[in-house]
Amino acid sequence: MSWADFHARTDILHAVLDRAARNPADPNLFDGLPDLDRLFGGPDGVLLALRNRWENHLNVKLDHALAQGKSVTQVWQELATEQPALRAILDSYDTDRLYSRRPHARALAS
Incomplete structure (x- = not known):
């Protein structure tokens, strides 16, 4: 992964956390983020x-x-308490289901 990709991944994570701070259950939480599919697989x-x-x-x-x-x-x-947006996302989505499967290394690289 290039530095540019690393920074782009970080920007995506921050954008999602910023959106989740407003509404973690927003159905558009992941919409319109450039390169999300390429960098995270969706x-x-x-x-x-x-x-x-x-x-x-x-x-x-x-x-x-x-x-x-x-x-x-x-x-x-x-x-x-320190990271309410992160916890809210994890509570809103079934990450246990995802985590129990073999994750792609690309997803966990951040």
Whole structure:
């Protein structure tokens, strides 16, 4: 992946998160985003990348918080409060269904 593609992928993720901050259930959440299909293979790829982002952030927070005596539930709630648009997208779409399948490396590259 080129730097240009990497930045374009990041721009798409930020655009989706910005839209989700207004309405995570918007049926047009993924519409009109240049190169979404080429860079992610479609909306499912974006959802997988966002799910991967959530999992990465959660794991980092857990590493630090568990040493401080916080529960997994507390850490999850903190992250959901810090990233409401991301959590809202994941709650609005069935990412468990997507995540349980073999994801394409292209979707998780962000």
